[in-house]
Amino acid sequence: MRTPSGKHIVSFDEDEIAFLNALNAILPAVPDFRLAVRRAVAEAVQVIPFDAFAVLRPDRGNDSLTMYSIGAPSGPFLAALRAEMEAAAGLAPGPESGVEVELVELPGTARAEHAAGVGSSHVCGPDDLPSFRCGIFAVAPRAFQRKHALLLTLVATWLRSYHAFSEAYRQMEEMSFTDPLTGCLNRRKFVEEAEREIERVRRYGYDLCLGIVDLDNLKQVNDSHGHPAGDALLRALGEAFARRLRKVDVFARYGGDEFVVLLPHTPIAGAVLALTRVLAAARELMAEREGGKLGFSASVGVSAFRKGDDLDGLLKRADDALYAAKKGGRGTVVVGE
Template identity: 40%
Template structure:
């Protein structure tokens, strides 16, 4: 209790409490702002990832179709009559016709050049025979793709041009006449030409060793992706495949920040975060297409976090201040609220309960019965209602007095309440008359329970004012039908009770539910 001589003490205590609460709140506010910003960033990245992944799938499918046309072109050349005729009869007319055909095929297959070499490696047919710098007439006998094809290991080779030093993919197939190889058909697709097919500046293509061989971002070309298998390749094999080009690891590292979702990268000294996606296709000969998408919008996350921290922290601090200032008033209101709630619960209990026995009164019973009856109609669940009446109750009052009669009513309620389930409901509907609702209970189950109750009262007794008093009960019951309402259901149970009384009392009697007739169409 505060002393009267120190009126400022409550304010000092409130200020101290507020400071402690603020010291505890600020780290929480910072954490909440971090979570909020990270959640927004994750949702934004997920949206970008979904859209970019769909674009990457479409680009991969398009490139795979182009790749298949390049793959098939050498076989087409190897089986074309005009090419076979030019090899068999290399007259100038035949050669010109074959070169013209190869030019058209190269344009259709989108290859950079198509060559046909004889078994000695000399280019005897070329799609660009009349162009400056054409390899027509030159020899490729030492090129890897030519040697592999003669050794029946052709198909696809990556390498550098012997004369142009331009890297590219060589698609080749042997030209056979019978069991003899009379030439090699080759289609070259330069890397820069493949790169030119893509309008998206964020696309990359890596080979099966993780080396980036196609990229509009020149700083990533000939770099290796994280986890690449190039380190397992011998220097000599690497030189054959990639020439003298130095292969360096791409400067891609995971972007570690509490504000960023997982799966993002940083590129070198670039402070932007990047989304790295990959898509493969079985027809691309172990090439993988990637998309490295910068996300500059994530750079504003720290400023956004500070803004959220100011909003969350300031709002929380204001609420804490109000809570401390009004704490005494709120405690009083809370105490008063508990008292009012307790009084309301007691009033509700009194309004719904019989004042003598404590069971439900008629109003509550009929209200709950209405709800259960509607549920029974909706789901088709059985519902039984019974009316229980003490036989010759007036004699007990006349013989022993009303206090003993009241004790008998209490005894009846206590006995039934101890026997029924929690879902059942007992209510007092008259002086010595009680109603019992049995949800999920059909006639057979109700009959067993009610007969057991009747026998318990017949064989039992209660003691009041030192007197042992016995009584029996009569019970009428019925099961709800689809056409029943509360009034008709209770009326039928009451009629069954009347029949039990007329039949000699101390018995149970069933009133059958009326048959439900369907209206004719």
């Protein structure tokens, strides 16, 4: 079809029009970019004859490439796909690009399983964000028509907008449960995570310990050296938690100069050892950064989960142990009865 001036107009079939109308309807109820892409690809494969669909996007400071392949593709096909996506984004090819790569196999008959490379492709993305690119790839040469390229452009525009929306939502969500000074979880998020962990302990019966860590000298440091110095103490303790604890452990700034930590699959002796190491790491950080000008001292109270316990009970026994640590000379770890 052409306009009176002779320009060619791309004509879409009914199913292609239905696909475009369906894009907004397939959004997840909660912003989830990965789920949105998977749903969009599942719809797109009905109207675009690709063997693989790829999305390259910025992800928390890194670049991430997700390749959605119909069936299992060959190594040469994937290598050619990756090289073209990285080149389109202006990145160095291969491992030097630092791109995190993920392959998602979709149901269907694999045509790229023994492919020597890519036969045809089209890659596009917004001019204002070179690191965001979408691409369609096929084993057969000349597999794509002009309308397929236009459909991909529309999908890329839609995904780019949704990516920005989901990133903004993620950042807002993180702000709602993160302590801005230390980067640890805040009290509200800790309680939420702890309640879930306690439910699992009741079901499966493994060891669980809780510790409360209180800086002994925060007020004195604030009074003598100013609040920036006190903030340095708090940040050092938060970083020590991140360095010395496991991914399964949950730690948070509970308020003021208090931190709280939950240690799943850990008996009481292991909890005491872990928290002693955290305090040692915090002292080392302060010595490195402040040249020994600021002393670091913290007291710890620890409690172990008992049958019939709830979060309040764990916190109460740990708090009582913390009080005993403070009363007994500070800078120690005391186990609650």
